[in-house]
Amino acid sequence: MMIMFVAAVIALFIGTDYDDRKEAEERRRNEQQEPANISMHEQFQTLLDASADAMLIVGNARVTHANKSAFQLLGTEIIGKSVQLAFRHAGAIERLTDPDAQHDGRPIRLIGIGLRDQIWEMRISPLGEVEKLVHLSDKTGAQAAEKMRVDFVANASHELLTPLAAIKGFIETLTETEAGAEKRTRRRFLKIMEDEASRMQALIRDLMSLSRIEAEKYHLPAHRLHMGKIINETVEPLINGEDPRGHDIVLNIAAGLPTVMGDEGRLKQLVSNIVANAMKYGAPGTPIAVSLEPSKSGSMLALSVADQGEGIAPEHLPRLTERFYRVDSGRSRAVGGTGLGLSLVKHIVDGHRGHLEIKSEQGKGTHIRILLPIAAQG
Ligand code: ADP
Numbered sequence: 001m002m003i004m005f006v007a008a009v010i011a012l013f014i015g016t017d018y019d020d021r022k023e024a025e026e027r028r029r030n031e032q033q034e035p036a037n038i039s040m041h042e043q044f045q046t047l048l049d050a051s052a053d054a055m056l057i058v059g060n061a062r063v064t065h066a067n068k069s070a071f072q073l074l075g076t077e078i079i080g081k082s083v084q085l086a087f088r089h090a091g092a093i094e095r096l097t098d099p100d101a102q103h104d105g106r107p108i109r110l111i112g113i114g115l116r117d118q119i120w121e122m123r124i125s126p127l128g129e130v131e132k133l134v135h136l137s138d139k140t141g142a143q144a145a146e147k148m149r150v151d152f153v154a155n156a157s158h159e160l161l162t163p164l165a166a167i168k169g170f171i172e173t174l175t176e177t178e179a180g181a182e183k184r185t186r187r188r189f190l191k192i193m194e195d196e197a198s199r200m201q202a203l204i205r206d207l208m209s210l211s212r213i214e215a216e217k218y219h220l221p222a223h224r225l226h227m228g229k230i231i232n233e234t235v236e237p238l239i240n241g242e243d244p245r246g247h248d249i250v251l252n253i254a255a256g257l258p259t260v261m262g263d264e265g266r267l268k269q270l271v272s273n274i275v276a277n278a279m280k281y282g283a284p285g286t287p288i289a290v291s292l293e294p295s296k297s298g299s300m301l302a303l304s305v306a307d308q309g310e311g312i313a314p315e316h317l318p319r320l321t322e323r324f325y326r327v328d329s330g331r332s333r334a335v336g337g338t339g340l341g342l343s344l345v346k347h348i349v350d351g352h353r354g355h356l357e358i359k360s361e362q363g364k365g366t367h368i369r370i371l372l373p374i375a376a377q378g
Helices: 002-012 018-033 040-049 068-074 083-087 090-097 140-176 183-216 227-239 244-248 264-281 314-319 329-334 341-351
Strands: 054-059 062-066 108-111 119-127 131-138 223-225 249-253 260-262 288-294 300-306 355-361 365-373
Touching: 040 062, 040 068, 054 068, 062 068, 062 083, 083 090, 090 108, 090 119, 119 140, 140 183, 183 341, 223 227, 223 264, 227 244, 227 249, 227 260, 227 264, 227 288, 227 300, 244 249, 244 264, 260 264, 260 365, 264 288, 264 300, 264 341, 264 365, 314 355, 341 355, 341 365
Parallel strands: 249 288
Antiparallel strands: 054 062, 054 131, 108 119, 119 131, 223 260, 288 300, 300 365, 355 365
């Protein structure tokens, strides 16, 4: 039985790296040459304990062996206990006590073993006539990722429906009421409709960027670029543009900086998003300091954008790069925000193997710092 069990456990580890396997083989060969001073039972327990998943052997509906993770999940007193007492979970008990249940190692989803909301996948593999290897892996994290995806679809639909509902409402008012005949009212309504349509357009553009950037995340950017030039080309139109906040931008780009490996379009999008935020949320008439210099270690370039204004309360800081997370939704919408700007920035920084730091003090202002690795010589 022991040999069959070891074989089953090894089968579970087959997904590990080739290197890991080679190392393990080497170790096994060395161990074979040493005197066998560790008992088979101890080796067997060590092998079980090496798994982060909970593993147990059940024979005649009783627990005969378990690893550390199983003890943590089900308690330290489970050896020799019936599966009813060990698991205290109707679904698991049903599968483990039914001799006719098909145990082909395929996963069975169970909710609520351990903590109430924890989600597990249970695999039962036969070990000879009566014994079964029970393998429980925690899938709560995967479920959280799935929930985030579902929430994202719901949020995006809601964000698109809101301006669309406004546009439809104004079309109805203009066609069906007297208001449509009155020139000034008509102009006012058309302006609102145009703004709402622009909001939808900006949102769709950001959504498309986000999905493209996520898909490209693992491709290393291949172009050698001057970050100073990218900042200048992005900020220049803002300095000379219609928004008076553009005149508050103060540029300070160190001379003779080395290049970075990057994607020009994405890096321009990154600069534009953080400078636009400083323009939107900083107090009118206060400087927006944009600078580029080498980092302390000299291995990265540090882009800084600092504004003076309302700032952000500390409890919001860790969530700012989540999609659609806003400190004040009404304010963000009023200034044309989509709630996706910092999430795009985070993805672009990750794609460039950089770091993003957000520091802020309420009532004082916000300082965004982005570190990008300097390109290797060559
Ligand atoms: P938005 O399109 O709403 O600006 P972002 O993802 O760019 O979305 O930013 C998320 C939220 O972070 C904003 O809604 C705002 O509440 C806050 N925020 C971002 N930048 C600043 C800043 N410079 N000063 C104050 N708050 C900011």
